[in-house]
Amino acid sequence: MTSEVVLEAEALTKHFPVRARGRAALSRGPKVVHAVDDVSLSLRRGRVTALVGESGSGKSTVARLLAQLYPRTGGDIRIGGVSTAVKGGGRHFKAYARRVQMIFQDPFASLNPVHTVRHHLTRALKIHGRYTGEESLAELLGRVQLTPASLYLEKYPHELSGGQRQRVSIARALAAAPEALLADEPVSMLDVSIRLGVLNLLRDLKERLDLAILYITHDIASARYFADETLVMYAGRMVEGGDSETVTQRPAHPYTHLLVHSAPDPERVRGGPAPYDDEDTGEPPSLIDPPSGCRFHPRCPKAMDVCRTRVPERTLVGDAPDHWVACWLFEDEGRGEGQSADAETDIEVTDIETTDVEGAEPEAAEPEAPELEGAAP
Ligand SMILES: Nc1ncnc2c1ncn2[C@@H]1O[C@H](COP(=O)(O)OP(=O)(O)OP(=O)(O)O)[C@@H](O)[C@H]1O
Numbered sequence: 001m002t003s004e005v006v007l008e009a010e011a012l013t014k015h016f017p018v019r020a021r022g023r024a025a026l027s028r029g030p031k032v033v034h035a036v037d038d039v040s041l042s043l044r045r046g047r048v049t050a051l052v053g054e055s056g057s058g059k060s061t062v063a064r065l066l067a068q069l070y071p072r073t074g075g076d077i078r079i080g081g082v083s084t085a086v087k088g089g090g091r092h093f094k095a096y097a098r099r100v101q102m103i104f105q106d107p108f109a110s111l112n113p114v115h116t117v118r119h120h121l122t123r124a125l126k127i128h129g130r131y132t133g134e135e136s137l138a139e140l141l142g143r144v145q146l147t148p149a150s151l152y153l154e155k156y157p158h159e160l161s162g163g164q165r166q167r168v169s170i171a172r173a174l175a176a177a178p179e180a181l182l183a184d185e186p187v188s189m190l191d192v193s194i195r196l197g198v199l200n201l202l203r204d205l206k207e208r209l210d211l212a213i214l215y216i217t218h219d220i221a222s223a224r225y226f227a228d229e230t231l232v233m234y235a236g237r238m239v240e241g242g243d244s245e246t247v248t249q250r251p252a253h254p255y256t257h258l259l260v261h262s263a264p265d266p267e268r269v270r271g272g273p274a275p276y277d278d279e280d281t282g283e284p285p286s287l288i289d290p291p292s293g294c295r296f297h298p299r300c301p302k303a304m305d306v307c308r309t310r311v312p313e314r315t316l317v318g319d320a321p322d323h324w325v326a327c328w329l330f331e332d333e334g335r336g337e338g339q340s341a342d343a344e345t346d347i348e349v350t351d352i353e354t355t356d357v358e359g360a361e362p363e364a365a366e367p368e369a370p371e372l373e374g375a376a377p
Helices: 022-027 059-066 091-099 117-127 134-143 162-174 192-209 220-226 244-249 254-262 305-309
Strands: 005-018 031-044 047-052 074-079 100-103 180-184 212-217 229-234 237-243
Touching: 005 059, 031 047, 031 059, 031 074, 031 212, 031 237, 047 059, 047 192, 047 220, 059 100, 059 180, 059 212, 091 100, 100 162, 117 134, 117 162, 134 162, 162 192, 180 192, 192 212, 192 220, 212 220, 220 229, 220 244, 220 254, 229 244, 229 254, 237 244, 237 254
Parallel strands: 047 212, 047 229, 100 180, 180 212
Antiparallel strands: 005 031, 005 074, 229 237
8 A cells, every 4th residue: 555645635525505495494504415525545656445335425516526516615735745735727727627537427428429539539639739630539449449430430439348348438538647546336227248448448557557446336336346345335425444344354343344344245045144134225415414423323233322423433353454434432442553463353254255246235315405506517
């Protein structure tokens, strides 16, 4: 874990204002959606960091904050160690976007249907001052394994397969020669059969271009396969993090257990231990009025009194050097950040052997949909 930090967030917070309606508008003060609270993370050169959690846990908001597509409510974003807050559109945003690029879930929506691949890539290269004629286009397409370039350059998005479209989106992001790539569920809309190919491409790019990649996913099994480090988010807060093997094989937080247990797991099907009742998955809370203390406590089978009132701090656990959890169950065993000790928990651990990404995503109820004041871009 010693490679250089490219992009980091410290105590990042985003609250979206919501308009109260009816009597609530008269009786209560302004309401906000607590989409992201106190999130800290570091993206390092040549490493993939997975951000895992159910729908509505705040993953996309973290990515959009890191891409400077939203202003933040609080906290800091540093690129190359320098604090940065950029407003969309201008010269500063362009300079930032040269270093930090984002790819989205739906490549069909992010490519303009009336333009060819040539148009998309030429434009991106020109914006970032890197267009040097045909060979720069061929080089970009080569990077995403769309060769020979002549087969693809004159094609429109609808003439490409889903996987090819996502590769063109990735090529367009690479036109900036970024240091960090924020990939928001980059394979979840693709056919199961081609997901692995796109993840392998991203991994290859990470290695060849020394990219720092944030990989957002619902699917913790794919995080184990693809990411060096895995961070788990629940209801706007980060609850656990560490190297992917440890977080997915020896999860500490009860919520991570739930995610691991909901993932496809041949061992469990053969009778491996189940830490919790499979059916008892509950629902994520409203983020307008999130639970006090640990936000997972209403769903947590291990909840204690303290969980209802006080937010747990990050504490290092287990043998792996950077494995941390924010959970009161570990108050006694925790080493505090930077110390060393063993942590035993009374939670049984379920091994997962799944290494492909074809599994179903854990089901999650949609959180309460607020009336938006600031529309998402
Ligand atoms: N522009 C907005 N205005 C108000 N609330 C918003 C806005 N964007 C997101 N939210 C809310 O913030 C919370 C976090 O949403 P976000 O999209 O970041 O979660 P997510 O984990 O990425 O979910 P998904 O996997 O479904 O994309 C949700 O409750 C969502 O409704």
